[in-house]
Amino acid sequence: QVQLVESGGGLVRAGGSLRLSCSVSGRTFATRAMAWFRQAPGKEREFVAHINWKGDTTYYSDSVKGRFTISRENVKNTMSLQMDSLKPEDTAVYYCARARFGSTQYGVGAAKEYDAWGQGTQVTVSS
Secondary structure (H helix, E strand, O other): OOOEEEEEOOOEEEEOEEEEEEEEEOOOOOOOOEEEEEEEEOOOEEEHHHHHHHOOEEEEEEOOOEEEEEEEEHHHHHEEEEOOOOOOOEEEEEEEEEEEEOOOOOOOOHHHHHHHOOEEEEEEEEO
């Protein structure tokens, strides 16, 4: 009933920046918390950042904290991930996700907390 579409990925040099966006459309009955995950080739999907429904509470994985910033504009139905000081290890397909309705059961970094996902956008950081 809801569609999420990521955009903004690309190829950048180490130390560069990218800004990813996620648009939300479809039958959304209420605003929910959202998150960014990423998956590198041969690796498990990894939590990156989370933002609550209002946009005033955020969580980051240790690997990106201080370099990435998650934000959202609910009136525009968009969520963004500003990525600065990119490293080669940030190379992955980045996915946006919408949280399930209700309280947290597994933790904001658990994929099980989310019930809708985008198709992903590729981010490649060259060394």
